[in-house]
Amino acid sequence: MRFIIRDDPAAVGEYVGNYIARRINEFKPTAERKFVLGLPTGSSPIPTYKVLIRLVKEGKLSFKDVVTFNMDEYVGLPIDHKESYHTFMFEQLFSHIDIPPSQVNILDGTKKDLIAECEEYEQKIKDAGGIELFLAGIGEDGHVAFNEPGSSLASRTRIKTLAYDTILANSRFFDNDLSSVPRMALTVGVATVLEAREVVVVVTGQRKSLALRRAIEEGVNHLTTLSALQLHQHSLIVADEDATAELRVKTVKYFKSIERVQDEVEASHRELRANGNGSPNGKITSSME
Numbered sequence: 001m002r003f004i005i006r007d008d009p010a011a012v013g014e015y016v017g018n019y020i021a022r023r024i025n026e027f028k029p030t031a032e033r034k035f036v037l038g039l040p041t042g043s044s045p046i047p048t049y050k051v052l053i054r055l056v057k058e059g060k061l062s063f064k065d066v067v068t069f070n071m072d073e074y075v076g077l078p079i080d081h082k083e084s085y086h087t088f089m090f091e092q093l094f095s096h097i098d099i100p101p102s103q104v105n106i107l108d109g110t111k112k113d114l115i116a117e118c119e120e121y122e123q124k125i126k127d128a129g130g131i132e133l134f135l136a137g138i139g140e141d142g143h144v145a146f147n148e149p150g151s152s153l154a155s156r157t158r159i160k161t162l163a164y165d166t167i168l169a170n171s172r173f174f175d176n177d178l179s180s181v182p183r184m185a186l187t188v189g190v191a192t193v194l195e196a197r198e199v200v201v202v203v204t205g206q207r208k209s210l211a212l213r214r215a216i217e218e219g220v221n222h223l224t225t226l227s228a229l230q231l232h233q234h235s236l237i238v239a240d241e242d243a244t245a246e247l248r249v250k251t252v253k254y255f256k257s258i259e260r261v262q263d264e265v266e267a268s269h270r271e272l273r274a275n276g277n278g279s280p281n282g283k284i285t286s287s288m289e
């Protein structure tokens with residue numbers, strides 16, 4: 001696991017937005033070989049989405065050959081409801097970039113047969129060739145997508161009852177009216193996320209610091225579903241300083257020192273390449289992965 005710390009949410013967005021753009025550009029997607037990107041909702045990814053929009057407007061990135069799969073959606077909320085994740089995604093990202101709407105996939109929580117909807121979603125991901133990079137956030141109780149504490153770490157896309165804490169946290173989007181927050185959601189499973197070839201998580205704000213501690217300093221545990229990331233070969237968590245409040249000083253120093261060494265290695269490889277000394281051309285993989 002790689003763990004990167006930036007000053008604030010804007011700097012986290014800058015880092016992650018540029019990281020995703022680099023991955024898409026290196027992949028060189030075409031109409032026949034599209035880049036498959038998994039996406040979250042929530043306030044945490046908004047700065048990242050702003051950066052992606054800016055890069056598209058500057059002509060440095062295109063979503064023409066990108067297919068997206070969102071993590072989750074409320075059950076029973078009409079797609080055009082102002083708080084549906086469909087509405088969120090179009091307002092925060094899709095309406096501002098060049099992605100053809102036919103390449104956007106979001107679970108539909110209004111379907112009559114929700115079980116079939118979930119099974120079809122898993123199949124669609126497989127048919128698309130699997131997810132190349134899954135971007136995620138984290139809930140205050142350590143959940144990833146809507147995989148609430150106690151979710152099976154082998155779970156797939158399914159219907160999930162929301163934890164009371166999550167209903168409480170999300171009531172801020174429903175005029176603080178607890179009774180209007182949906183009680184159920186459709187969500188990709190922990191195993192669906194782990195199957196992506198790479199997982200990148202944004203964690204910002206002090207209210208996430210306990211969950212972050214449990215996810216990276218403690219063992220893999222179904223009560224903090226994001227901790228399953230410890231089993232992934234290519235995972236990256238990018239947090240702001242506030243989110244590190246509950247981490248040990250030693251943990252923070254350790255990961256910062258790794259980033260410093262990594263920067264030095266990359267700089268010396270760049271120098272060797274510039275001088276034509278035949279250094280490796282491929283991606284330099286961090287020893288933290």
Ligand SMILES: N[C@@H]1[C@@H](O)[C@H](O)[C@@H](COP(=O)(O)O)O[C@@H]1O
Pocket residue numbers: 040041042043044045071072136137138139140144145146166
């Ligand atoms: N299902 C979403 C998660 O995918 C998201 O990570 C979490 C945190 O949201 P925020 O970034 O607004 O704190 O909210 C919801 O529970």
